[in-house]
Every structure is written in C-alpha cells, then in structure tokens.
Amino acid sequence: MSFLDAPNNGTECRDRNGENLRMTKSQIDVAASGEPAQHWADDILHVFQEFGVSQVPYVPDGGHARLISAVHENSAMRGIPLTTEEEGVALVGGAWLGGQRAVLLMQSSGVGNCINMLSLVKTCKLPMLMLVTMRGEWGEFNPWQVPMGSATAASLELMGVQVKRADSAAEVRDVVQSAATMAFGGGSAMAVLLSQRLIGAKVFTK
C-alpha cells in the first residue's frame, strides 16, 4: 500500500484531475491478508508508538514495505516519501528542532547518498534513528548492491553514527528499542542494520 492509499495521513491526496486516490478499508484489509500474525515490522511499529514517533521519512524498499504500509495506516504517524535518502537526514533534524521525533527508513544503497548530510547530525549533535534494510550481503543476486552493502556499517561509523545490527526476527524489537532509547533518550545518532538474512534475499527469475 502506498502513501496514496493511507486512510488518515493528515493530507488530502488527489491526483491532478482532482480524483481522490484513497483506498477503501476493505481494499486495505484484502491487501494485508495472508500475512503472518506477528511480524518483526509490527514489533518496530510498536517501538515507534512507545517512543511517540511522529514523522517517518523513507525511500521505499521492499524490506520495509510492511512497516511503511503500517505507518501510513497509523493516524499518529506521517509517512513521508523522499526523492533521495539524504533529504531524510535533514528532515529528521528539522523534526527534532521542531519538537517531534522522526525515524528514517532506507535500504543500504541509500546510506551512500547520506554521507555529507550526516555532517549536520554530527555538527549539531542531533538525535537520529535510522533503520537500514541490508542488501549485497546474503544471497544477493544483484552485484550492484554489493559495493554499498558491504560499506554501509563503515560509512556510517566514519560519519559518527553508532551502528547496531539485528540478524534475526526475534531480536528486532530489543535492538530497535535499545537504539531508540540511545537516540531519543540519550541524543545519539543511531543506525540499526536489518540483515538481509532476516529480510530474505530477493529472488530474481531469469
């Protein structure tokens, strides 16, 4: 489900012809059916709720699809699609300046786009929580994902971000909660890498 389908995103969403693009609730239910009852993405949403997260900027990624969908369904949060990931680094800084908490979602490839913008986070000592779905590290079919996937943790650390990992579904909640505490409680810049093994490698058929 995309941001266009959110029942309560706080914005009217019409296309240029004025047509209302919202899905009906029954359409949302059908789209969501067939999913496991409790998923690690649902655990992350609970952590967002626990910490009163209001803004969730993202460049869409398959690994984050369920969480993105859940954010758009949640009336307390605003999912914000970005044209490029570094917008989100500046945006979460702005959210904090304005008194709100934001969490930034992206794929490992997008971390590469963020490097200089992270100087804002470091210079101003801005709290930050970034959740990164990993590519290029486990069963990856697409070689173009490997350069940034294998450089993600080091790149973030070079820019002063504390990097944590979640490798199994069972530990996602604890790792994200711990990182959120360090970010919003302690003021640190945090990134949680959600391993490709956890998310499942994309299957490409020729």
Next chain:
Amino acid sequence: MSTSASDYRSDLDRREVVKTLLDRRGDALVITGLGSSTYDVAAAGDQPRNFYLWGAMGGAAALALGVALAQPDVPVIAVTGDGEMLMGMGTFSTIAVQQPKNLSIIVLDNSLYGETGSQHSHTVRTDLAATAKACGIDDVRTARSIVDVELLASQVCSIGGGPRVAVIKIGTDTPSRVVPLREGAHAKSRFREALGFPVD
C-alpha cells in the same frame, strides 16, 4: 512578472530583500541555506528562531519541511540560494506530496555560486519557480521588484496558503559578511528552547 529563466539579471539588493521579507516575521521560524543567505538573515537580525546552516548543502528545504510538519501552527520560512536549492531540487516534490500549509521556500537567485568564486549556476537556464510548479507546488512565483517582495512578506508570515516557493531574482553585489552562530549544537538548543522544548 516575467518568468523567463534567461532573463536572470536583476538590480535587487539582497540585504534589502531579506530585511523586507522578515520585517514583520512575528513568531516565524527561519532556516537558512549555507552561504550568502545565512549572512543576509543574520544581517536582518539574529534570534533563537533562526537556524543557520553552514553545511549540509541541499538540505535546507528538507530541514525546513521537518520543522514545518512538527510546528503546523507556526510559519516556517527557508531562505536559501539558487545553488543550494538546485542541489535539493527533489525536495520540491517531497514538499508537494506533504502539502504543509505553513511552509515557504524562498530562493535568493543571482545565478551564482557565491562561496566558491562566483561561478554561474544552472539558473541561467533553469527556472526554479517553474520547476517547483511542475513538482506539484501550487503557489509559486518569481519576484523581481521590492513591491513583489513586500507582498510576499505579508504571506510568508502566515500559516495558511502554503506550501509556497518564491524565487527572488537578486543582483550580484556581495555585501560584507555578517557571520552568525556556527556552533550547531547551540543553534539547535536555543531553537528548541525558543519553542518551549527541553534541550535534552
């Protein structure tokens, strides 16, 4: 008002423009893009509701969006230059989808990269106002006179009618620098305190 990108020369004085723009700012929050825009806003009067960028090029509009979404009842104004805005052009689309009514993006456009030797920028060809319009922002304009700026000033300090993008064609004169706070952690803290939030 002409919107021809090729007609990029102007006599408007950038300091006068920014002073006029912010004269009746009330409780508006102002974010500046790095470089000359930062000095212009500082020259118009420093205060805790100003947040000056000295880096993070391309991020001014996105940072302002985050502030605007967090503070929907307060006018939020980003003041930046053409070079900085060009680096963050995609943010026009991000803003358009969110439709924050309290956000104004002001681009001081002299078609120069002022900090690096005054090389020409792409706005000798690219019309940033038309770009913002095509990205889905309805209230866009190119301002070429101080009268245009005075009208704009009355609008940016309200919380309705946005998001808006105004490209103000300014002259190439470079007044002497007015150097505001570079200590970013202090800038962050005083901004939050001005809004009644704890520093921690």
